[in-house]
Amino acid sequence: MSETGDMGLVVVGAAGRMGQTLIRAIHTMPGARVAGAVERPGSPYLGKDAGELAGIGIINVPISDDPLPAFAKADGVLDFTAPAATVEFAGYAAQARIVHVIGTTGCSADDNAKIAAAARHATIVKSGNMSLGVNLLAVLVEQAARALDGDDFDIEILEMHHRHKVDAPSGTALLLGEAAAAGREIPLAGNDVRVRDGHTGVRKPGTIGFATLRGGSVVGDHSVVLAGTGERITLSHHAEDRAIFARGAVKAALWARAKKPGLYSMRDVLGLS
Numbered sequence: 001m002s003e004t005g006d007m008g009l010v011v012v013g014a015a016g017r018m019g020q021t022l023i024r025a026i027h028t029m030p031g032a033r034v035a036g037a038v039e040r041p042g043s044p045y046l047g048k049d050a051g052e053l054a055g056i057g058i059i060n061v062p063i064s065d066d067p068l069p070a071f072a073k074a075d076g077v078l079d080f081t082a083p084a085a086t087v088e089f090a091g092y093a094a095q096a097r098i099v100h101v102i103g104t105t106g107c108s109a110d111d112n113a114k115i116a117a118a119a120r121h122a123t124i125v126k127s128g129n130m131s132l133g134v135n136l137l138a139v140l141v142e143q144a145a146r147a148l149d150g151d152d153f154d155i156e157i158l159e160m161h162h163r164h165k166v167d168a169p170s171g172t173a174l175l176l177g178e179a180a181a182a183g184r185e186i187p188l189a190g191n192d193v194r195v196r197d198g199h200t201g202v203r204k205p206g207t208i209g210f211a212t213l214r215g216g217s218v219v220g221d222h223s224v225v226l227a228g229t230g231e232r233i234t235l236s237h238h239a240e241d242r243a244i245f246a247r248g249a250v251k252a253a254l255w256a257r258a259k260k261p262g263l264y265s266m267r268d269v270l271g272l273s
């Protein structure tokens with residue numbers, strides 16, 4: 001627990017693209033402080049100061065490969081790592097009964113079931129995108145999908161990310177697909193078309209299509225196209241800086257501190273549910 005009243009946050013994956021952005025965000029946002037920084041055993045960053053690595057100068061938080069003592073003296077964890085690591089961290093957050101903010105994407109149904117089980121004791125906020133803009137976009141997509149009939153308007157979701165991204169479709173594309181499916185009052189599973197190749201036949205009415213682009217340093221671009229006969233609506237979001245995700249994650253942690261254990265979304269945090 002914090003001695004200052006500020007929420008003590010452990011950043012796991014502290015040397016990663018998001019990890020370093022999170023360290024900088026915590027440093028500038030009131031009400032939170034960096035309580036720990038974790039990387040995997042064998043990481044070349046172990047022992048280095050998390051603040052110095054993130055470019056804000058020494059903050060006296062060395063990067064460790066041992067999450068348990070770090071979690072034991074913290075109020076929350078910010079986790080943008082990888083699915084297997086996130087499942088493990090959710091178990092530790094449940095043991096410590098603290099907040100766990102999960103931005104990691106590419107989790108399987110089995111991973112999500114384990115995270116949901118951990119949420120019996122941890123207060124978990126999980127979202128494929130922590131930005132205000134994308135979560136507002138999801139609300140607009142749901143409204144548009146509800147207003148425009150599935151027989152008249154086809155929904156296609158297009159995303160582009162940097163060359164280092166390992167999962168597809170992006171967590172955000174799936175979040176937007178879920179919003180479109182909710183608007184249409186259908187499940188996304190079974191109505192999604194994730195890949196097209198070769199002789200696909202004509203488009204099946206009511207399906208939700210995905211297209212993935214990878215290249216360069218693109219932070220994250222998403223467009224939802226509602227294509228009718230003779231007209232087309234495109235709803236888009238362009239992330240220009242990872243700071244939007246990091247600020248959203250810190251905001252989620254501060255919000256979750258006062259909440260009971262459970263599994264929450266960024267829409268809950270932002271009051272958009």
Ligand SMILES: NC(=O)C1=CN([C@@H]2O[C@H](COP(=O)(O)OP(=O)(O)OC[C@H]3O[C@@H](n4cnc5c(N)ncnc54)[C@H](OP(=O)(O)O)[C@@H]3O)[C@@H](O)[C@H]2O)C=CC1
Pocket residue numbers: 012013014015016017018019038039040041043080081082085102103104105106127128129130131171245
């Ligand atoms: N929800 C949202 O708003 C956003 C979500 N993301 C998601 O966040 C995740 C991370 O993205 P990004 O920062 O670009 O990726 P990076 O690869 O740059 O960072 C991930 C970091 O986590 C570390 N890590 C992996 N496994 C462990 C472990 N077991 N213990 C400790 N550290 C570990 C990695 O170490 P190593 O390199 O040694 O494997 C790496 O330093 C992705 O799933 C991405 O899609 C990204 C941006 C926004």
Ligand SMILES: O=C(O)C1=N[C@H](C(=O)O)C[C@H](O)C1
Pocket residue numbers: 105128129161165169170171172173219220221239
């Ligand atoms: O890997 C990334 O970089 C991002 N991942 C998230 C996703 O999968 O949607 C969020 C953001 O678009 C950046």
